[in-house]
Amino acid sequence: MANRGDTMGLVRNGISDSMPIVVGYIPACITFGLVGKSLSLDNLEIFLLSAVVYAGASQFIGAKLIAAGAAAPIVLLLTIVINLRYLFISMSFSDKVDHSSSKRARGVLGFFLTEEVYAVSMMSKTNNKSKKHLFAYLLGLELPPYAITLLSTWVGIMLSDYIPGSILPAFNTSIYVLLIALIIPQLIGSRRNKVIVITAACASFVLQPFLGDATVLAAMIIGAWSGGKVSETKDGVDLT
Structure with a gap:
């Protein structure tokens, strides 16, 4: 302790x-x-x-x-x-x-x-x-x-x-x-974080006219899902 x-x-x-x-x-x-x-x-x-x-x-x-x-x-x-x-x-x-x-x-x-x-x-x-x-x-x-x-x-x-x-x-x-x-x-040297941010931002832009305030939640889910599909790298080294 x-x-x-x-x-x-x-x-x-x-x-x-x-x-x-x-x-x-x-x-x-x-x-x-x-x-x-x-x-x-x-x-x-x-x-x-x-x-x-x-x-x-x-x-x-x-x-x-x-x-x-x-x-x-x-x-x-x-x-x-x-x-x-x-x-x-x-x-x-x-x-x-x-x-x-x-x-x-x-x-x-x-x-x-x-x-x-x-x-x-x-x-x-x-x-x-x-x-x-x-x-x-x-x-x-x-x-x-x-x-x-x-x-x-x-x-x-x-x-x-x-x-x-x-x-x-x-x-x-x-x-x-x-x-x-x-x-x-958080984006520097992290392929996964870049994918998450870009995907979530695009989803937010596309969904905003349809979902309103719920867009944030939907974009987070889509971004998290896309990040789970990408292997992580740091300084060119695969961490997965």
Whole structure:
């Protein structure tokens, strides 16, 4: 078992690796606070959507549904459907988590899991020499993005009287830039990852007019299937 010094070192490594996520979340979450106020939601409603849902697009959709007076079961159902992508993300993430921690601890990690945290955890080698991530490292990786989400949402709420709605789209593009920056390193030297990304992107483009919000889930399934059909290589060496 790791001693206290090792544990704190892992937490610090996680915090350090989370900084790109934190930077990307700030403008996106400020935007969410501004959008919530523009929809005439209460401050507490906006804040709780960030604190409890904590799932990017689902928060914006939830805010719009609540503002439109949608029934709670409808809001809940649509949130679940939109977030089905986390089923696949969490299955892959679980395989990379050291299972020496308790189920409760792993449940905590599951709540704080986002696409950006997942991407960083897949590419990070700073927590230990094994392929499994320890709880302390992942806690350090997950908590700063969550904390900045809450803080930035509140800042957005407070700034709603001073920032015009016309600039909101510019704020919101930061999260897409962050995701692209996290994905690109995963493509270098990996034939399988390239196939997955290209196939999923093409599927998303083709299916969007027909499936709407369900396109993300369909593209993930198609991308995962295509990746399973391709042998992995790294630096020209076949790893399968």
